[in-house]
Ligand SMILES: C[C@@H](C(=O)O)C(=O)SCCNC(=O)CCNC(=O)[C@H](O)C(C)(C)COP(=O)(O)OP(=O)(O)OC[C@H]1O[C@@H](n2cnc3c(N)ncnc32)[C@H](O)[C@@H]1OP(=O)(O)O
């Protein structure tokens with residue numbers, strides 16, 4: 001079911017500071033900030049030779065990363081995104097295996113304009129998983 005790692009996400013309290021750190025201190029190429037109101041986050045992608053790191057800042061009053069940042073005020077690793085060929089087939093297989101699919105269970109359009117879904121961290125060794133159909 002799983003393909004490549006698409007990105008690893010880090011929740012950050014201040015996207016401007018985090019972007020400067022990745023660009024100027026760590027010397028990486030970074031994208032422009034992109035507000036994603038449907039996801040309650042603003043994102044910046046750090047573009048690495050083999051994958052991407054997604055920096056996430058809360059957007060709006062109901063951000064899904066707000067509680068995480070309250071518990072981890074300086075930020076922290078938030079999720080890992082794996083690529084799948086068929087997200088609906090993957091969802092149905094995982095649901096049948098007892099995994100909790102977050103939200104209403106229907107894929108949303110993610111930061112790359114492709115369908116994404118999230119799986120509950122408590123069902124996957126304490127790691128929040130995002131699936132992206134590529
Ligand atoms: C746009 C896009 C893209 O790439 O295309 C994105 O990535 S959007 C990225 C942002 N969107 C999302 O993350 C959407 C899916 N996420 C969610 O629905 C939420 O973040 C949840 C995963 C349900 C967690 O929500 P919240 O923290 O408010 O709930 P909660 O406090 O009840 O947490 C339940 C338990 O899970 C733990 N928990 C919470 N977030 C966690 C995380 N990221 N990794 C590992 N564990 C985590 C909490 O500590 C708690 O454990 P204890 O009970 O042991 O204390």
Ligand SMILES: [Co+2]
Nearest residue numbers: 009054081130
């Ligand atoms: Co993501």
